[in-house]
Amino acid sequence: MADWLTALDRRAELRAKAGLTRRLHPRGADDVVVDLAGNDYLGLATHPEVVAAAGKALSEYGLGATGSRLVRGSTYAHHDLEGTLAGWLGTERALVFSSGYLANVGAVRALVRPRTLLISDAHNHASLIDGCRVSGVETVVTPHADVDAVAAALAGAPGRPGLVVTESIFSVDGDLAPLARLHAVARQHGAVLLVDDAHGLGVTGPAGAGAVAAAGLAGEPDVVVTATLSKALGGAGGVVAGPAGYVRHLVETARTFIYDTALPPAVAAGVHAAVELVRAGDDLRAELAERADLAAGRLRGAGLDVSVPDAAVVSVTAPTPEAATAWAAACRDRGVAVGCFRPPSTPDSRSRLRLTIGAGVSRADFERALEVIVECAP
Known part of the structure; x- marks a missing residue:
């Protein structure tokens, strides 16, 4: 193999050892996962x-x-x-x-x-x-x-x-x-x-x-x-x-x-x-704020380290990059998509799950997703 490709493989191995491997997860148009990872806050992408x-x-x-x-x-x-x-x-x-x-x-x-x-x-x-x-x-x-x-x-x-x-x-x-x-x-x-x-x-x-x-x-x-x-x-x-x-x-x-x-x-x-x-979406914004407070309260009540949400992003600390990756994967296996942020994407070398609260998710699915996140926590 060419030297430059060998060097890239070595760098990939080092990232894997540090728990920083990144993979693509394609989804179909009929995907039924509860989405707390995407940024479609108000559910307008399909309106x-x-x-x-x-x-x-x-x-x-x-x-x-x-x-x-x-x-x-x-x-x-x-x-x-x-x-x-x-x-x-x-x-x-x-x-x-x-x-x-x-x-x-x-x-x-x-x-x-x-x-x-x-x-x-x-x-x-x-x-x-x-x-x-x-x-x-x-x-x-x-x-x-x-x-x-x-x-x-x-x-x-x-x-x-x-x-x-x-x-x-x-x-x-x-x-x-x-x-x-x-x-x-x-x-x-x-x-x-x-x-x-x-x-x-x-x-x-x-x-x-x-x-x-x-x-x-x-x-x-x-x-x-x-x-x-x-x-x-x-x-x-x-x-x-x-x-x-x-x-x-x-x-x-x-x-x-x-x-x-x-x-x-x-x-x-x-x-x-x-x-x-x-x-004209004041009602949707009110729902987002209520859900963000609900998520932070429930996750904090389960003993997790959770950010204070000023809008519709809720961050949950993971102990290591590997734990964050495994946590997100376990949630995905149970039908819940969450963001997984690890260095160098985090500015303080702390790994997190990031939840983006969306009004397009039904209230029942949203509350079930919170239960899954707690149950899958490392």
Whole structure:
């Protein structure tokens, strides 16, 4: 075997010994597993109105966008969605990318100048971390949700442009960032605050407009919001929203936008329909909050180490990576899908099961799934 393949095999063996092997588990359209692993928080991926809107656009435009947004990939489906997203989020303008990952990388890079100081929360998502790395400027990683550390980093770089980067609802433990306090510190030092609202959009805030809106920061001129369209909206793609001048800058300079094939028009149309449902979905959000509290209470009552859910993510600590993998597999064998997070996906080297609470799961199935998780615990 070629030397480079031998080296890869050796690295795979080391990952296996550390309990870090990853495998794909394909599912069929008729899958009956109780899903506490996917991100379809409000059950909209299969909602009839969403599917109908996507199907109509599919019949009109075909399967793909056929090009990048600046060539032939922009359609009225994209532009209509962007207008609706901007209005919902309370920003001057919004721009749709083909994935949330690319939106984050492009958003961070576009806010950076040669002397910019980037300040990134230690628990940030990999896409934000990669955005910081690609930017090629000095990055200070501050302890998780530590506003004083952010303030100290900014104060230590007087006269330099600053960019504070955080998630709103953190994807690993589901806790809420201190957004209002972070914004106050950033503004005091003339810095911009970028918030990835992926797990907040649709789940929190007025009419589901997200954690940024809930914190009273919607439309602030020194705040940029990013999000994926693949979680509460049940689709795919990403969005960056903020001041019109900044979005214009993205259109003209962001490599992850310019050189990438556009989101399929059918997906854009389906997401647009989902936005309208989400805005009227206060009852679904209330159900999510009740279920998250129920899950945390029941699992904690069984002696498990459980996070405090600020939205619809509940994290349960596992003793080792191997135990997390075995726990998730045992749940799956009993018809319950849960997320399994192990290093390096976790920022603190602690393995977890992650439950994403979904309103699309029946209440009876949801409560049964909690029982299975407890019974399968290591």
